[in-house]
Amino acid sequence: MAEVRLNDLVTGSFIKSTQRFSTTPHLIPVQVYVEGKDDICFWRKFLRKYDSKYVFNVVTNKVANNGDDGKEALMKISSLSLNKIVCVDADFDLLIDNYHTYTSLLRQGDFIINTEYYSIENILLRHESLYRFIHSIVQEMASFDFNDYLNKFSTAIYDLFLFLLCSLDCKSTDFGFKQFNDYINSISIRRDNYSDAFIKFSEDYHKDLKLEFQKYKTEMDKYDSILRTKGYLKYDTHKLLQGHILFNTVLKSLIVFECNVCKNQKVADIYKRTDIDILQKDSLKEEYNKSFGGYSSMHECIDAKFYACEYWDGDKVPQPVVAKLDALYS
Template sequence: MAKRLTDNINSQYFEAINKMTPKKARRRIVVYVESYDDVFFWRSVLGRYEDDKLTFDIMLPSRNQHLDRGKKAAISNMLKGVGRDMIACVDADYDYILQGSTEMSKQMLENPYIFHTYAYAIENFQCYAKGLHETCVMVTLNDHRIFNFERFLLSYSQTIWPLFVWHVVFLQRRKMTMHFDMCEFNKVVVLPSVRIQNPQWAIEYLSKKVRAKMFQLERRFPKLKDALPETERMLRDLGINDNNTYLYIQGHHLFDLVVSPVVQTVCDILRNEQENDIRDRAVHSEQARTEIACYENSLGKVKMMMKKNTYYQFSPEFQKILADVERYLEKDF
């Protein structure tokens, strides 16, 4: 038996509150997310649908006056009282790929009031290749394109794709996942230091690691090799392929160990380039020091700017999220 009113909070609770508000007041939809970083992302999704009749209130779930974090907390708060006035927005993780084969995946995919990212996590969107030059401009205020992020992440995706298919084969067989889990996969697909002038060296090094791991898997698990074509077809049907693999691997790994180090290196070069240009154009050394100080005060931090960049809104995965939200709004409002 519930001890507090807050223990009984569900969609019906918020629906009752909405009924008690003045007729001209906007309907309030409570949105549970996994972490503070997620609030901004889901605001970029839901904010466009607010009008004089509807508003979204995005927050972390709480229970017994304590904040809960993570997908399980967000979803568990939904299960007892899901409805149109209280929804959950979560990272897909591998649950989109698993297509309902686990309880968590089934709940996420079948519940019309739980929305997910399609891509593994929000961090993957923050690494969206077409927006990374914009990030560099936000950090350095220098619009010089010295690195092709799209080509780089395309090569990265195409290189890790065959191993990713192997990884999914193991994910689909829960009793075998331990033999090639996410931690082991991440160890293989991490990049060495990328040389901006010759990024292909890092890709070739990665390719050797991928081939070595695949050879090992083929020898240890020869019967699983037969499952690869079917798994690859399934992934492609979901919109996951060798061109966008990077969007579906673990987000923290991609952000911290693959993309942000490259963005940082590019930004360091662009910053030095801009400072050298200031020195060349300055009339005297004092002016140069003053201009450089002003410039440095205007610089941003790489990881912060990656999180603030919203270029991911042009991605196919983001468009799928919008389509889900629009179906929900058309059905319930």
């Protein structure tokens, strides 16, 4: 006898039938399944644009059905409809054919929404959002050029990224996520002179992998063409990189540094004031420090606030994601 999962029994029709018993009977209920708790605030905030007609209950499979979290579990959920949808990270399923057993379903499913970029992190880490994120923490605007940094980082790793894609596609044992991540981890993340660091990094890995690049030239050219057809240029690579690597390895140390620079400047500005005495200055500094929420470090503060998405306006979401949701709920 086939196993019956709880989420199979909770159909779209059942969810819609709860509308008349809800506290908002004028709104159409929609159950939205996401991969994990870190995804809830992102999707909840983005879906607000449809709040005039719908009420979205954004949940994990574990909480809603005592099932497994994660993309693979969500891709097994059946009976999807306008009232029951799944929102997942795209990963490489839009780039590599048959990357997973569910790749075609993810691409074609009417009620399966994917991020288009690799993950929600890649959307949240657009340079526009980074400035708002830092401002939300330290109440100051960062001066670092994140846009230029991301563009030059992306250009530097482009060929390495192409090699990763074709290696995964060919199921090669020569190169995979571990080797790719080891290379990314080897980059000297520097606030100053990062252009030179990226140029050297690119030169070094091209020397290291010269023979491999020659061996896989046809496959790498194929993925270069695929990316260009999808509208991605070399400086867009950060949108397709593993989101956790982009956040934790490539950007977090810079975000922490910028936050500390802005924080120190804010405190310095307080003590430069001539209209208040030293006790008032000390009081303002204490009040400002309390605004960080009592975290033990700036690093901890950033980790806690990033996925809360309070700084994010729900903008800069890839157009295919917007278009698909607009078609369903506008």
